[in-house]
Every structure is written in structure tokens, then in C-alpha cells.
Amino acid sequence: MSINLGSLVEGTAYGVLNELLGEIRSSDDGAGVALTSRYEVMIHPPSGYRGDNNGADSKNISGKQILEKVANRDVTGAALRCSQISFPGRTIETTPDTNHGGPLRNIATGYSYGTVTANFQCSPDMREKRLFETWQKLTYNPQTWTMQYYNNYIGALDIFSLNRKDKRKYGVRLVECFPTAIAEQQLDAAPGQLQLIGVTFSYRFWKNLTDEADLPKPLQERITDLIKNNVQRNITANLPKVLQKGL
Secondary structure: OOOOOOOOOOOOOOOOHHHHHHHHHOOOOOOOOOOOOOEEEEEEOOOOOOOOOOOOOOOOHHHHHHHHHHHOOHHHHHHHOEEEOOOOOEEEEEEEEOOOOOOOEEEEEEEEEOOEEEEEEOOOOOHHHHHHHHHHHHHEOOOOOOEOOHHHHOEEEEEEEEOOOOOEEEEEEEEEEEEEEEOOOOOOOOOOOOOEEEEEEEOOEEEEOOOOOOOOOOHHHHHHHHHHHHHHHHHHHOOOHHHHOOO
16 A cells, blocks of 8 residues: 655645636625725714713713714714724734643633724814814813723724725724824925824724624623523423423
């Protein structure tokens, strides 16, 4: 009996140039290549309406301003003026497995996320800059300088990749997101320079909206599912075994 050690190497190539070009040029919805210039951004700022750390019931003035900016479509306008942004990264943290013999292997011990920086084109009245300044002011009380509740200032940010027909093909959501840094803006006497504002967003985690949209489930939804499951188990347990066969 002979063993062909090269059976996994020898043979016709899986993809040749003509097939690759055909795949790229195809008009099918899932074919072609993704373009960096085809994207969409949606901003979901918080309301800021949860009082302050002193237990007051008064509503944060910055929260009122945020809601006004949503009503005035300033938030939508800022999203449309996003001229540059990146899909977020994710790193699986590892540690060497010293309990395993043979070549060293790494095992996953956790995960971490970075930040996302976006650039926005500015209107003459700098409404985009003022939007993110107001959002930042939800993190603290401008009068007392006391820091505010976490839920006061976290929102979300959606980033979508579009195909040539402007259909969303992939998207991610930055969960529990807020702007941690607003970059300095240089002023220059040279004419024709476009004013941009760079904003860095921090977030707890991100998820793709294709197959992770419902993960993780909100706490209230998990509690509801748990109650339903317990009720169903109790009802099933009290039914005669003959009836349980059909469940």
C-alpha cells in the first residue's frame, strides 16, 4: 500500500485568475468587492434624563439640548457628514498553556476592544462640534463638576457597509458608546480648507448586526424568558404523562 504524501498539494488550483475576475465583476448581490467609500453612519445619543448624583429629580440641561438636537435633525445631519470612520477591532487575549505537552499553545483568556475615531465635516455654525460637546457634558454637571450616572451619557453608534446599490450588507453597533475625546481643530488662513472635527468614541463592546443583533439580550428580556420557561416547566410537570408526549 502506497501513501501519496503530496495528495493535498498536487492538483488544479482552487481559483484561477479568470474565475477571480468573474467573481469580482459579477452583478450578483453577494459578488464583487466592498468599497471603503460606501458606508453609512447612524448616531443614537442618550437622553441624559436620569437626574444627577445628588439625587435631584431635575433634568440635566444638556439632556434637554440633546433631545432638541435630535428633533432639529442635527444628529442625523452629523451622521451624514461623517467623512471617515473605521469598523472597530477586537482582540482575543491569550496566555501560554504550560500544562500541555509538546509545542506551546495559547488559550483564550478574555477579549478587549479599542476605541473608534471618526471625522465629521463641519457646518458654518459648527453644529456638529456643538453636538458632541453637549454629549460630553452629560458625563458631568457643568455647575458642580460632579460626575453623572453611567446611563446618563451612554448611547450607540451604528456603522454600515453598503453595496453599489446602497443596500446595507454588513453593520456593527458600538454598545454603551460615548465621545471621550474631541480633537483640536486647526485654523489656517489658506483658502479652501475644509474644517473637520475628529471625535473618539469609547464603548463597552461591539456586535455585528447580521447575526449578533439580539446578543446579548437585555436584562428585562432575559428575566421574561426565564419566567416563561419556569411557568412552562411547572405546567408541563403537572400534566399527565400521556399528554406530555405531545409537547
